[in-house]
Amino acid sequence: MKQSTAGTAKKAVKKAPARKSSKKPSQKKAKAAAPVRRKAKVVAPVHKVAVQTDLLKRILASLDDDKAENIVTIDMEGRSALCDATVIASGRSSRHVAAMAEHLARKLKEGGYGTRPVNGQAQGDWVLVDAGDVIVHLFRPEVRDYYDLEGMWSVGSRK
Numbered sequence: 001m002k003q004s005t006a007g008t009a010k011k012a013v014k015k016a017p018a019r020k021s022s023k024k025p026s027q028k029k030a031k032a033a034a035p036v037r038r039k040a041k042v043v044a045p046v047h048k049v050a051v052q053t054d055l056l057k058r059i060l061a062s063l064d065d066d067k068a069e070n071i072v073t074i075d076m077e078g079r080s081a082l083c084d085a086t087v088i089a090s091g092r093s094s095r096h097v098a099a100m101a102e103h104l105a106r107k108l109k110e111g112g113y114g115t116r117p118v119n120g121q122a123q124g125d126w127v128l129v130d131a132g133d134v135i136v137h138l139f140r141p142e143v144r145d146y147y148d149l150e151g152m153w154s155v156g157s158r159k
């Protein structure tokens with residue numbers, strides 16, 4: 001008799017029918033057809049000429065008066081929070097670079113822009129004049145070629 005109860009127990013245990021998901025077929029398709037995120041299209045930056053403010057005009061005039069060479073103005077609007085424009089120029093020697101920086105700082109003070117910080121004037125290889133909205137880099141030609149700030153800001157080759 002034990003065998004017969006075991007046999008009936010096997011028959012009594014039936015697998016429950018597989019339940020269908022409660023989701024409708026349209027929901028499954030919507031989930032499977034989720035929008036694919038695509039990478040943003042990379043657009044080459046448009047090189048604009050910096051807006052000629054009074055400060056920028058004064059700086060360019062001072063550098064021109066001091067016979068600066070290869071003067072380049074880079075519009076930094078939208079690229080940097082530090083300044084609106086960067087001016088890069090070369091001098092013929094360390095003494096020439098230091099003198100241009102000193103004259104520029106003096107002319108900015110006389111123009112009512114206050115005392116401007118000047119870094120690197122003692123060496124004269126690379127002098128940075130922080131004029132607020134415009135940052136001025138003055139180089140000896142060899143040092144300017146080495147650091148290549150124009151290439152870093154994608155202005156193009158000046159060679």
